[in-house]
Amino acid sequence: MATATAWIEEPASEQPSPLALEQSLHTPAAPPLPEATLRRLYEYMLKCRTVEERIRTLFRQGRFAGNYFAAVGQEATAVGVTMDLLPEDAIAPSHRSFITHIMKGTPLNLLFAQLYGRRTSPDQGRSAPAHCGYAPLNIITPSSTIAAQLNIGTGIALAYKMRRQPNVVIALSGDGSTSLGFWHEAVNFAGVQKLPIVFVVINNLYAESVPLHLQTAVTDISLKAQGYGIPGVTVDGNDVVAVYRAAQQAIQRAREGHGATLLECKTYRWYGHSEIDPAKYRTPEEVKEWKERDPLTAMETRMEHLGLWTAAWKQELLDGFQKEIQEAIDFAESSPVAEGQEALDHVFSFSIRERALDQRTWSPSLNLVRR
Amino acid sequence: MATATAWIEEPASEQPSPLALEQSLHTPAAPPLPEATLRRLYEYMLKCRTVEERIRTLFRQGRFAGNYFAAVGQEATAVGVTMDLLPEDAIAPSHRSFITHIMKGTPLNLLFAQLYGRRTSPDQGRSAPAHCGYAPLNIITPSSTIAAQLNIGTGIALAYKMRRQPNVVIALSGDGSTSLGFWHEAVNFAGVQKLPIVFVVINNLYAESVPLHLQTAVTDISLKAQGYGIPGVTVDGNDVVAVYRAAQQAIQRAREGHGATLLECKTYRWYGHSEIDPAKYRTPEEVKEWKERDPLTAMETRMEHLGLWTAAWKQELLDGFQKEIQEAIDFAESSPVAEGQEALDHVFSFSIRERALDQRTWSPSLNLVRR
């Protein structure tokens, strides 16, 4: 029988080492991304930023109710892991993944209708703002239960596998989600079944007010992959090129049937957990430091050096985005709100209206012998 | 900012490496165990084996109802991790940990009364056979929910920590338990809180009929420790000395406030999952191979070489055990069974008998103006 020490070493040889995979992302061998790709990465980040800042303003103006969970500051991660997905690929979104709809192609009109809780929204006004799905593009309508979308995602991945479909599920969650049993059961199942799914852990160092060291005793969440026999990779979540490269590699693995990957993206949310959170639990210095590492400006500098960016081009893009956003806002604000009784719809495949509104009373039928 | 690669390496330096810890168990430096300790390890293994084989016979004879989950073949693990615990230390047992009661000192009379479901049992006939706790020695009365005892165990460990008590919780579970979210939440919490608890994963390669590779994509469960920032150790669970040494080291760490350890013991159950499981899902060859690695005979050979074992001594021990067991059986079989209505007791700190048996009916009180 092997010695205990030997046992410990075994797996490394059995499974792709996170390190190996990670380093390969930084080997000079890796060809530079096409200019068109760089441009699109930037355009999308700028669009996401523009859309969310506008959403935040609308919320502060009280033009829609509920709440919003902005990913401002995290665009490099959201964009890098979801660009170039196929329509048949699925996204399992978290509460902070609203902008991934923009990546997948959900019409902006519908997204704003969702924020406004209008009947024209994909959920007809049921879900809270930002908790949005879109069936035609395989974006799961999320609950609010943290990590639950990952587990549903494994089932979609299982269906791809059973049908030998070369598609992938991008499952998004945060550092806090990794403490939940649901997260563990999902990743373990994906490991055992070699499912085509990429678990993107967006490590923004906080779960609401709770800092990472109270969430887990490790500082690199990618280490957790070791326990599931899948590769774990950590990338700078504010470097959209690094994120995109890592994601593409993981997506490739998945499509080719080599199974799941855990991709940790280290980033930071600029604002509170939600629009009603002043985020007093973070120091101004920390926030400032991270804002200086703005993924957008970083990309601008990089592209400017390559002669791919000008202020004029940016303005042009912004003008286009603002126009599109304004149309979406108009659509949402002119959309009807569902009527009260519509709350009774879509409970089952059959209608429950009659049952729910049943006012009948029964009285004795006397045409019977009674004792 | 550090490179991704650097991040991956960080934690190793931060936390005791599983390898380091493991190797230290095999360094020639480690002093040989005192003869008395070797003797006690053997005596306990022999006693556990003898008790369980007798229990299995009693079950087959239909002398007690329900079922039983024998750890025969796994004694080196059960004994090695629980010997020399203090009365204030706690055990969080699984369904296959009945024999750890013998280690902790629960009177054999009570244990057999528990199997027989008699009123004299610690649970007065409530729990299924083998699901036994004992308050005076801090053994948690287990549920059947796999892994749930680990989570309760973390709370006991938290209490030790809060009270600066140098005690430890030995939390026992199997390979199958590691797939449950409960397992993950317990180990993660222990890692964050640096709790005095040792998670002993008894890896006997099967969860009922399900083999390890369908449970997890790793072959060494100790690897999972990496994701929680605690040391993970794998030992030969059939080598009682190796198990005892590893356990003592983990227990030491816990008592000194350095936190939790994940100790994987690789072993094998000789019989079915329970007494009603023919275990057709395993090959006779596999079973044979493992029976040849019987922890008891291995220890006998080892001790014989050291001049510490004779067949006569063994017989002497066996005679003593059989006598003690017979007394316990007599006690159990002569103990009363609870009456039906006792099912109403111990629901709350107050009695519910009156409420549950309430036959009263109310009629209108006419001394009131009625509309």
Added chain:
Amino acid sequence: MPVMTYIDAINTALREELARDENVYLIGEDVGKMGGVFKATRGLQEEFGVDRVIDSPLAEGVIVSSSIGAAMSGLRPVAEIQFADFITPAMDALTQQAARLRYRSAGTQTCPLTVRVCYGGGVGGGLYHSQTNTSWFIHTPGLVVVAPSSPSDAKGLLKSAIRDDNPVMFFEHKKLYRSLKEEVSSGDYTIPLLKADIKRSGTHITAVSYGYTLQLTLQAAERMKQEHGIDVEVIDLRTLAPWDKDTILNSVARTSRVVIVHEDNRTLGIGAEIAATIAEQAFDCLDAPIVRVTPPDIPAIPAAAPMEEFYMPNVDKIMAAMQRVIRY
């Protein structure tokens, strides 16, 4: 028609559905190589392969939640929960995900999955192998909850459950698995969900039950006829949620006396909802108090036989209740 046990009827229904629709697959603990701890899936992995009969990791949560995703994708998962006592890890998947996916997506995303749950006491299973916890799910709109009381119902209802477009929880009583045989049509028949079944008609008392206690209720009804000349109408709920109000209230309008029997805890067992509905919508029909025959409110069924007997409904307890509403 072949004579079958309840477990054989379930095994047959699963085999026929696996053969009929390639989108159907089974997943659960020990359902594959071992064929299930109660042998409900016996022989199915050999016949349909490891991709369609999956031995899952020990994790009820992902057994159900992965099935939700697969169902969203057009598959027809049939998940097994080995014992109702261990369904808690799947509580979020069932109540927050499966029950609400259609609702929160306004009908654009659905999960036609079936979750088979082995439940019930009376077999000496003790605190953690005897539970009946249908109430948690009856109380969760969005879930269809079914519980057959006989082999032929088991086959026909399970087929309907698998073909239904809603998440269906299918509760199988472990004591019925082998204690009861009857003729089961070998054909491909289904029994409609959402409809109760009048298993015995009568004019003096309406007795409502489901699962194992339905059989006890039928025995009590027979003895009431033999020994007291009382005609008891026995209604099998079959579907516990949404339950068939009309069939029951129509019966009460004829009999004016009601006895409800179930094995779930008394407080907020389904009997409470049925009684409350009658007391609100059929108040005029009542000539006597509505009597529930249930276990007492204790955490679980103890292992020792006398305590289990004390807990379980039985024919005598049911007859005593019937006497009470008649004598009133």
Added chain:
Amino acid sequence: MPVMTYIDAINTALREELARDENVYLIGEDVGKMGGVFKATRGLQEEFGVDRVIDSPLAEGVIVSSSIGAAMSGLRPVAEIQFADFITPAMDALTQQAARLRYRSAGTQTCPLTVRVCYGGGVGGGLYHSQTNTSWFIHTPGLVVVAPSSPSDAKGLLKSAIRDDNPVMFFEHKKLYRSLKEEVSSGDYTIPLLKADIKRSGTHITAVSYGYTLQLTLQAAERMKQEHGIDVEVIDLRTLAPWDKDTILNSVARTSRVVIVHEDNRTLGIGAEIAATIAEQAFDCLDAPIVRVTPPDIPAIPAAAPMEEFYMPNVDKIMAAMQRVIRY
């Protein structure tokens, strides 16, 4: 006496209990540094330190299950579930562990813990920040379930819960947190568990409710008096499990008419148990159908205002029910 909101009363009770008993500690998501998402634990970590006010990982399961172990060891944990909607990960800990530890150990091991749960709708929280799921726990013998309807009740009942030797679930309605102020005695007083409270006495109708809807019921009662001269007796359950049968049945014996109001789903909400108990044990007392005012059976409360209004009980709906039982 100081005038306090419900949230201040809870904060005060927690502070006083932390100061009174060194075995009391708090644990939950964001309860420490942030003082809770609703500020129920505001200032307590500063005052009592990180060992006694613990920011837990995002895992309701271990928040509750670790509290069980700590309680077994003699501590008095007060765990917080941030939203009732997210209690499912703790379902095993609550129903299979906390509720049964005393029972399965025949009283030799117990867990005196308190689990504070923020529940309820009417604040636009949408599908996953509005739930009322008390029924799951009322249906679980071994748990004491408490739900205060006012600031002074909140303080007195929370102190009793923390000092009680049973696992107590303490449901706090988020809409009550700041919508209501009243005088709250500054002393160290407790209010007994297991007893209902007659918040308004009357002779014509017995109206039963708890939590937020209790306040609506009081408003409806007042208007029934003003507008129709009807005297409604309003009973606040306070403890939902085990509920106070005697107080309610004694009242029904006097009034002979019953209206039950709650925010939980209609099917198997606590109203079902109360109505069923009355229909069995106080049948003679009834002069009218027992009417329940509840939301419809839909999976959860939609975000859009009109649908939430349609869902929630309100004063008009309650008055209509009261008219119905009077006119009958």
